[in-house]
Every structure is written in structure tokens, then in C-alpha cells.
Amino acid sequence: MSLADSPARQEGSPRGRPRSEAVERSIIEGAIKLLEDGVPLAEISIERLARTAGVGKATIYRRWSGKEELFVDVMRATEPPDTELPGTSMRDDLIALLEPLRQRGLASRSSALLHNVYAQIKSSPKIWAAYQAIVIEPRRLTTFEVLRRGQRDGELRDDVDIEVINDLFVGPMLVRAVMRPDAELPEDLAEQIVDTVLAGLRPDRP
Amino acid sequence: MSLADSPARQEGSPRGRPRSEAVERSIIEGAIKLLEDGVPLAEISIERLARTAGVGKATIYRRWSGKEELFVDVMRATEPPDTELPGTSMRDDLIALLEPLRQRGLASRSSALLHNVYAQIKSSPKIWAAYQAIVIEPRRLTTFEVLRRGQRDGELRDDVDIEVINDLFVGPMLVRAVMRPDAELPEDLAEQIVDTVLAGLRPDRP
Structure with a gap:
């Protein structure tokens, strides 16, 4: 790209x-x-x-x-365009919120240039801070809204700190997309992360 | 520090x-x-x-x-010293593996200097790559071993890709410790992450 x-x-x-x-x-x-x-x-x-x-x-x-x-x-x-939230369930909204991060990871993998642009922007603390405030923070707030709605609707535990919950979903995607440029970004990664974190990693009891 | x-x-x-x-x-x-x-x-x-x-x-x-x-x-x-793995359970070992990341986050918060050293090291692709290979990669391999042992011992699902499982535990800690310098790093964070990812975020059914 x-x-x-x-x-x-x-x-x-x-x-x-x-x-x-x-x-x-x-x-x-x-x-x-x-x-x-x-x-x-x-x-x-x-x-x-x-x-x-x-x-x-x-x-x-x-x-x-x-x-x-x-x-x-x-x-x-x-940036990949913000997808509209399907609003059908918290699960679906979370997947829609994680997918642009995967897209961004794919874009900076296929374009050394885009990768360099990010690196340059990050090296300017003023632009990076503005980018965080204007682009990243609104997405973060939207995610919190989706999570709180999930708690109200009984889709999400309400006994875990909401910031920790946010990081449990966003962290794995960010680490793959941004921090480890050699990591794979399979098409169903957002779905895999959301479904696995919701279900937990303990084996099903028979 | x-x-x-x-x-x-x-x-x-x-x-x-x-x-x-x-x-x-x-x-x-x-x-x-x-x-x-x-x-x-x-x-x-x-x-x-x-x-x-x-x-x-x-x-x-x-x-x-x-x-x-x-x-x-x-x-x-x-770097904080690598803690010895307690070996009592996969859960305990994972907590011991995440804790040094939290410690590193705390250290670079309390020391602007340490923070600057990391930034300088990252800006040198050769040193950064060597650091990844020599310091980070062995830890990653240890984590994979712990996870595989957990699968063998029935502590961990074996139907999810092991690299994704690794990122579900490590991602949330890395995002907090490294990517968001303003995030809190409470003392029980490693425990919270491991226990919540194992149990899942779906509410307990009554």
C-alpha cells in the first residue's frame, strides 16, 4: 500500500x-x-x-x-478508517474496534515507507502527543463505552477493573501489530482474541 | 532508582x-x-x-x-533480574515471568534517565536487534515452555495457537509497562492478568 x-x-x-x-x-x-x-x-x-x-x-x-x-x-x-460499530453485541463491537489495529499493522508491514513515517512521527514528542490525544484517545473512550454497555447487558464480568479489561483485549493486538513487526496477523485475529479472552484459557471441564 | x-x-x-x-x-x-x-x-x-x-x-x-x-x-x-520460576503451577510461573516486565515499567517511570537510555538504545537498530535476540528471545522461549507444560498438565486449553496464548498474557502487561507510560502498575497486576485471562471475562452463570 x-x-x-x-x-x-x-x-x-x-x-x-x-x-x-x-x-x-x-x-x-x-x-x-x-x-x-x-x-x-x-x-x-x-x-x-x-x-x-x-x-x-x-x-x-x-x-x-x-x-x-x-x-x-x-x-x-x-489511518484505516474507523469502522462503524455493528452494535449487535459487545463481542462484535470489540472485534470491530480491534480490526483497524490489525489493518494498521498490515499496512506498515507492506510499506517500509509507512513504517518510516510512524517512526518519524514518534520521534517528535509534540506530534506524537497530539496524535495520541486526537486519534487514539477517542477510540479508547469508545472502547470503554462498549465495555460498560457489555457489563450492563451481562456480557462481561463487572468485578475486574475496566482499564485492565480494556488492556486484555487491546494489548495482545497492539503487541502483534505494532511492537513485533515479524508477528503474523491472520484475518481472524481480532475474533480469536476477543472470543478467547471472553471464554478464558482454562480447559473446558468434561 | x-x-x-x-x-x-x-x-x-x-x-x-x-x-x-x-x-x-x-x-x-x-x-x-x-x-x-x-x-x-x-x-x-x-x-x-x-x-x-x-x-x-x-x-x-x-x-x-x-x-x-x-x-x-x-x-x-x-534489567530486573530474571526471577526463578517457582515451578508449582503454570499459573505461578506465568506470574513470575510477567513480574519483571512490571518492574521494568516501574523503573523507567521513576527514572527519566533509564527511560532515555531505552529510547537511545531503541534508536539504534543494531543494538535493539541484539537486545531482542539476547535478552528478550530467551524469555519468550521460556514462556512457551511453561505454556506447553501447562497444556500437558491440563492447566491450559490446547485448541488455541500457542503464540496467540503467549500474547494474551504478555500483551496486556507490555502495553501497560512499555507503551503507556502513564498507566498504573499495581502490585498485583501480573496476578490479575494471569487469573483473569485463565478464567475468562464472561460473567459467571448463576
Whole structure:
């Protein structure tokens, strides 16, 4: 997968108006192209971004407060789209929430470039923190909602700390997708993790 | 915890003879001191290490093939000691295997320095790969042994892929200890993870 093929951002930035979406997209695509061409993040200035997208610097500053904010949108553009939750059961919702992590793992395996982009973003504490707050944290909150609903509906134990429960589902997928780049990511991994953690690893008694 | 207080390496390097252990220790402690003083990894040469420890360069090269190999031993010196497995049950052994990860998480929380050392080591792909192969991989193999024994003894399901089982136990601890530096690491976390994954998260039927 090439970064340029990545799904486009799903929502407009709060500063953008609908009619300027095409401009925003061309700025973000320009940023992705620079990274694809191997330009280090440190050498990508607002001026260079403006030149690449064929717009004025003011056009960029009207939409983003600076490079950090812009690159969070770049990261968002490389993310697999958030799947809609089926809402049929907690189990199905959890699988839908884990699947994008597997997709992201697959994407960074097939693209050395995407892998390098993540590494560069992580090396900038400001952009990484913004990415965590804007992209990761909302997903985490959604997962907590799904888990609490599961507890209310009797699908989930309520005697274990909800943060621990969250990590029991998310941890195994993250470790495979992000921390161990050689680990396999079979198609049914999200399902396997959710079903096994729900059922437990003790053998069935006869 | 200061790096200098870290547990010393537990085994001699294959190149070292017992009588030279004190020399090796002083070289490793010198390396740790340089990192503690904020000297970037890139600026620490064998020459500087020799000067710091008060030995000749040849003394270092007799023990390590170069900087990479030496810094794997430095990393090892900052690791919590591998606990001996109690061997009473798979459950107890798994808890003993997860606990050092929690300890490492606690150590890098209390020491910004240790945190920086990890970050520097990770930024060197050669040292990081050596660390994975020499420190992490043996632990992983021990865990697989414990899991297989659990399957033979009827403590663990045998219808789930053993690598997935491994990640169900290790993933939640790694995510908390390493990936989310703000996550809590309560004293009974290893126990909570192992017992909950074994029992499963479905509510007990009445």
C-alpha cells in the first residue's frame, strides 16, 4: 500500500469549511508525497508544504496552527478508517474496534515507507502527543463505552477493573501489530482474541 | 532508582573469565555513568569507554566485539533480574515471568534517565536487534515452555495457537509497562492478568 492510496481523512478539520476540503486534501497529499520521497520530517517546513501544494503559506495557517497540527491530520489520513460499530453485541463491537489495529499493522508491514513515517512521527514528542490525544484517545473512550454497555447487558464480568479489561483485549493486538513487526496477523485475529479472552484459557471441564 | 543502583549482570559474558568480572563490571558501570551524565550514545566511543573505566582499549576488545555487543550487556545490567520460576503451577510461573516486565515499567517511570537510555538504545537498530535476540528471545522461549507444560498438565486449553496464548498474557502487561507510560502498575497486576485471562471475562452463570 502506498501512502498516497491511503484513505482520506474522514472529517474536516474544525477550521476548514466544506468548500475548502479539496485544498486541505491537496496540502495533506503534498505532505505525504514529501515523506514518500524520503524528505525527513525536520526538513519539511510550512513554506515547503505550501510550495508543494501550490498554495500560499497563509492558506495553510488559516487551517492549521502549525506543522504539528497539520501532521496529526497527515497521520489521520494514513489511518484505516474507523469502522462503524455493528452494535449487535459487545463481542462484535470489540472485534470491530480491534480490526483497524490489525489493518494498521498490515499496512506498515507492506510499506517500509509507512513504517518510516510512524517512526518519524514518534520521534517528535509534540506530534506524537497530539496524535495520541486526537486519534487514539477517542477510540479508547469508545472502547470503554462498549465495555460498560457489555457489563450492563451481562456480557462481561463487572468485578475486574475496566482499564485492565480494556488492556486484555487491546494489548495482545497492539503487541502483534505494532511492537513485533515479524508477528503474523491472520484475518481472524481480532475474533480469536476477543472470543478467547471472553471464554478464558482454562480447559473446558468434561 | 538510579542506573548505577541497577542489579549487576547475572552471568559473565562468554568471553570473560571469572577473574576478570570486576574489570567487566567497571567498564559497564562506566558506560552507565556516561549515559547518566547525559552523553548521547553516538558520542560514546570504545576509546572514551576505556578512558572512563581506566583500562586500555584492548581490554575492552578482548571482551566485546564492539560497541553494540557491549551495550547489550549494559542493557542487561539495567534489567530486573530474571526471577526463578517457582515451578508449582503454570499459573505461578506465568506470574513470575510477567513480574519483571512490571518492574521494568516501574523503573523507567521513576527514572527519566533509564527511560532515555531505552529510547537511545531503541534508536539504534543494531543494538535493539541484539537486545531482542539476547535478552528478550530467551524469555519468550521460556514462556512457551511453561505454556506447553501447562497444556500437558491440563492447566491450559490446547485448541488455541500457542503464540496467540503467549500474547494474551504478555500483551496486556507490555502495553501497560512499555507503551503507556502513564498507566498504573499495581502490585498485583501480573496476578490479575494471569487469573483473569485463565478464567475468562464472561460473567459467571448463576
